[in-house]
Amino acid sequence: MTEVLQIGNRTIKASELIPLLASYQMLPQLLRELIIDEAIASIECTPEEVAYAQKQFYAEKQLTQEADIQAWMAYHSLSVSQLETIMQRKLKLEKFKQATWGHKLESYFFQSKGKLDKVIYSLLRTQDIGIAQELYFRIQAKEQSFADVAREYSQGPEAQTGGLVGPIELNSLHPAMVQLLSSSQPNQVLPPTRIAEWFVILRLEKFIPAQLDESMKVRLMNELFETWLQEQRKQIASLSTESDVNQVSG
Template identity: 50%
Template sequence: MTQILQIGSKVIQAHEVLSLLRRYQLMPQIVRNIILDQAIADISCTEEERRVAVEKFYQQHQLTSPQAQEAWLRTQGMSLEQMEDLAVRPVLLEKFKIATWESKVDAYFLNRKASLDRVVYSLIRNKDQGLTQEIYFRILEGEQCFADLAREYSQGAEASRGGLLGPVPLNQPHPTLSKLLSVSQPGQLWPPRALGEWFVIIRLEEFIPAKLDESMRRHLIDEQFENWLLLQIQQVSVSWSVLPSSSLLAS
């Protein structure tokens, strides 16, 4: 048998590697990283970018002395060049993301805007239709405030917050509620309506439109990247085979 790794007293033979990858669920991570390596294969960085990336890597891993760096390399089984390649990998990935998806952000934002807009709203839900109707008129006539009535009568987790929910993406609530909120003005109170086993009262408190600022742009680039990566992982084929010992010895 061919020994390829020893960890303490444990000797790992070549034929055991696939079993270990399965046992420790490492294949998805390996597939992901192979796809990324292929994606960034033709992307380069400057010497200054490489130097900064390595320095940042040292700081993140608290490798502040040559001794610490050497110890880390021994533990990881890496050469200095391999460690530097690992350190610069995020820089190459960032360049890949920008080159691939930055020009698509504006259109993607418009397509996603309905789910990026956020709302703050108040909700009361109760299984008693008559009581819910009475609560609605109390709020409408100003007899009691929404928050007090929510704390007393709402039968969901929102009761502890006086019925107040959000900010949340506009598409996060139940579709019926999302539709009402999308056509509401702040402060608009909707009459009770059936929603499954509940009767609900809803009021929009605040509408927070999504803005394509730098933070949102960064988020959407990352989102497009993750969507692409997930698709690549789903489409890739992984074949399992074990070479005979004689082939391993010959190699």
């Protein structure tokens, strides 16, 4: 059997690679990369794009000297041609994403905007409804500030910040909190509401609408790409299962 890898005193044979990848839970990553390779196979890059990609790659890896590049290549057991392939592969992947989903970003953004908007809010929570009502009345009557009451009585980590939380995206919050904050006005103290095991008092401090800036475009592009990738994996798994069934029935 062909020997493909020598590590210390151990020789790894070709027939051992797949079982080893499976035992180290690396097969999903291998499948991901193979799907990407197939998707970007037809993508072309100009010499200028390749040169820019190379410059970016070296900057990201902090490879400023030729000795640094050689050491990095040796550590990863890469040849010069393999390194060039790696640098171009990232460029091709970004071009594939842009060609596939770039024209869909605006519509996807407006579909997702409700969960991308951010809020800053004050939170006070307790498991005792009587205490929650008493604290709400104190805040309403301005006997104590929200921050002082939260710092003294709130039973979550927000007590450390005087109840202040955020900025945080709405999709990170409990649906009931999203509904309450989305329908309230800044500085409006909401009466105690039961959410899960807590009675909470909320006050919206600031609503921050999501913007389709460059960082948001990159994020949404990657979301669409990852969704596509998951679909590709499912299709491959489905075909594999179907093949196994056919073999058994045959």
